[in-house]
Amino acid sequence: MLSLTECPGCKEKYKELEEFISGVKNEPGILINVLHKAQELFGYLSEETQQFVADKLEVPLSRVYGVVTFYNFFSTKPKGKNQIKVCLGTACYVKGADKVMQRLLDDLKVGMEEPTEDGLFSVHAVRCLGACSMAPVVLVGERDFYGRVTPDEASKIIEKYRRNENGKN
Ligand code: FES
Structure with a gap:
């Protein structure tokens, strides 16, 4: 019998996963x-x-x-609640995306892809986001897009999300 981690809501999540699995168990390639x-x-x-x-x-x-490590859309590490994606494609890189990335990692005191202690942020490198004319670009979550970001603006972006999170508490 597995001893499942007692994280908040985990029991319910495993229950939901189990129900999902019983509904699809016999389908091929599931x-x-x-x-x-x-x-x-x-x-x-x-x-x-x-x-x-x-x-x-x-x-x-x-x-x-084998499947989890083969596909890069699967992650084996926890991510921050707000995932900050910095484009390191060529256009963004030549416009200083590496400095933006470094500022984010310094401000948050984390390594790449590592969640902050409070779990609020993690920083990820991504390939071209298709907005090269706005380089360097940063995407927070799936929708919040920032163009022509400087290191100072990167710090402000973090502050903005921190304020929003604090406002919720
Ligand atoms: S290289 Fe960054 S958006 Fe294209």
Whole structure:
């Protein structure tokens, strides 16, 4: 029997995942769909979650792990609530995206892809976002887009999200 982490809401999430799996269990090629669902629920695929999926689908853990590491849309590490994506494509890079990235990492005191202690932010490098004329560009979450970002503006972007988060508490 698995001992599942007692994180807030995890029991419910595992229950939902189990229900999803029983609904689709006999469909062919279901592993990727199940992993998508698991990542949607938990935000990333921990070893524990991968083990859970392997047990429920009755497949070896090595197979689950193989799929998770093969596709780059699966993540095995937790991400921040606000994911800050810095484009490091050529146009952005020549306009100083590396300095923007460095400022974000310094301000947040984290390494790349590592969530801040409070879990609010993580910083990620991405390839061309298709807005090269606005280089360097930063995307927060899936929708908040910032163009021609300077290191100082990058600091302000963090402050803005911090203020919004504090306003919610
Ligand atoms: S290189 Fe950054 S948007 Fe194209």
